[in-house]
Amino acid sequence: MSKRILIIEDEERILDFLRRGLTYEGYQVETAVDGSQGLILAYDTSPDMVILDWMLPEVEPGLDGLEVCRRLRDVGDVPILMLTAKESVEDRVRGLDAGADDYLVKPFALNELLARVRALLRRSGLESPAVLTFADLRLDTGTHQAFRGERPIELTAKEFELLELFLHHPRQVLTRDVIFDRVWGYDFGGESNIIEVYIRYLRQKLEEAGEPRLLHTVRGVGYVLRETV
Ligand code: CA
Numbered sequence: 625m626s627k628r629i630l631i632i633e634d635e636e637r638i639l640d641f642l643r644r645g646l647t648y649e650g651y652q653v654e655t656a657v658d659g660s661q662g663l664i665l666a667y668d669t670s671p672d673m674v675i676l677d678w679m680l681p682e683v684e685p686g687l688d689g690l691e692v693c694r695r696l697r698d699v700g701d702v703p704i705l706m707l708t709a710k711e712s713v714e715d716r717v718r719g720l721d722a723g724a725d726d727y728l729v730k731p732f733a734l735n736e737l738l739a740r741v742r743a744l745l746r747r748s749g750l751e752s753p754a755v756l757t758f759a760d761l762r763l764d765t766g767t768h769q770a771f772r773g774e775r776p777i778e779l780t781a782k783e784f785e786l787l788e789l790f791l792h793h794p795r796q797v798l799t800r801d802v803i804f805d806r807v808w809g810y811d812f813g814g815e816s817n818i819i820e821v822y823i824r825y826l827r828q829k830l831e832e833a834g835e836p837r838l839l840h841t842v843r844g845v846g847y848v849l850r851e852t853v
Pocket of ligand 1: 635
């Protein structure tokens with residue numbers, strides 16, 4: 625059964641980004657744009673997890689994300705991931721003191737958020753670490769180790785994220801936009817050929833011992849993980 629995640633965030637661009645990304649990963653998503661609406665939904669629907677923005681419009685005096693976090697904590701132990709633009713140590717401590725389980729500083733890439741979501745659900749016993757496989761390729765998402773057959777493959781953090789994304793969506797063509805959202809995030813202002821560069825790195829590593837290609841280019845669209853036919 626899919627996990628239910630409540631997002632409380634007033635910034636529409638980020639809310640859309642999260643809703644799209646989490647829905648795509650198979651989570652059931654509810655959203656609220658202020659603390660009061662968020663608390664009502666949380667009490668009504670008992671989500672498996674809450675993603676909570678710190679800076680919310682105070683429709684009720686003092687009801688910012690921190691206060692919502694305290695009130696959620698008063699009534700239960702739902703995992704809470706706080707989003708914030710604040711990155712000082714004191715702020716982090718205040719967030720955790722209010723009962724947040726984890727803390728993500730904006731801007732962030734979707735994969736970074738998905739990794740935190742999985743870790744929090746795992747900690748609360750709702751999800752177990754997975755070994756993802758396709759053909760002779762194996763990726764252990766707990767240890768971040770990859771193998772082709774018995775051959776171990778060393779991956780950098782970004783290569784791991786990229787490969788994990790493909791393994792979650794085998795034989796499905798992933799567009800450049802989807803890959804970009806997932807691995808680099810909504811605020812990434814980097815070079816436009818970054819995806820090509822990383823696909824090339826990954827192919828080199830995956831085919832180093834002459835193995836058949838698994839990551840294929842779909843011209844003009846994107847990339848797909850599939851067997852070579
Ligand atoms: Ca906000």
